[in-house]
Amino acid sequence: MKIVAIIQARMGSTRLPGKIVRKVMDKTILEYQLERVQQSKLIDEVIVATTQKESDNVIVALCQHLGIHVYRGSENDVLARYYEAAVECKAGIIVRLTSDCPLIDAEVIDQVIQLYLDRQGEIDYASNIMERTFPRGLDTEVFSFRALQKAYESASLERDREHVTAYLYTNPGEFQLGNITSSQNLGSHRWTVDTEEDFELIRRIIESLYPQKAIFTVQDIIELLDENPAWVEINAHIEQKKL
Secondary structure, X not given: OOEEEEEEOOOOOOOOOOHHHXXXXXXXXXXXXXXXXXXXXXXXXXXXXXXXXXXXXXXXXXXXXXXXXXXXXXXXXXXXXXXXXXXHOOOOEEEEEEOOOXXXXXXXXXXXXXXXXXXXXXXXXXXXXXXXXXXXXXXXXXXXXXXXXXXXXXXXXXXXXXXXXXXXXXXXXXXXXXXOOOOOOOOOOEOOOOOHHHHHHHHHHHHHHOOOOOOOOHHHHHHHHHHOHHHHHHOOOOOOOOO
């Protein structure tokens, strides 16, 4: 079955508007993420799912420049946006990613996909977030089109329509779930971009590693932070928005 990574993206972040087109070394946050996602050995296609809002035209223009397929759908019903994008590109297996994760690691993505493939028929959903041992910012969710369609047709809560997969993992009686864990517990690290502090940490990491090794690894980041322990404190106080 066709494996499609769908990256949800919009300019209207509540805490840091326009964050995904902020630049580090003349390249946007979204470009770094797309470059890294495309290193996956298992993903067949990458699609960016944005909204119909005029402010998101800049995302469409950037993706067109990069040769990335774009789908435009509802701003608030992100579940519908995902479902419609999956239908359009004939996805059999969906990899859900969010656009504020420029340090996403293709090896981690492939580990989650491989778990799903290895247990296909046993599980409907695989992730690395149900037990957090990976840094926030490496979040990867993989699920079948059938599971996405069932959520799309059944979910009625605003929370479930906004957060795409919430219906899957809050109804374990309907769906079988799988999860991978990291060999070392890195769950306290925050490598996503939602605030100015987050952006500052990401900027320092990219500027330090990218010029020497464009596709740097999780271990490269950990070694850099071990050398600069004060950097971890830059965004350590930031709390993730609740579901």
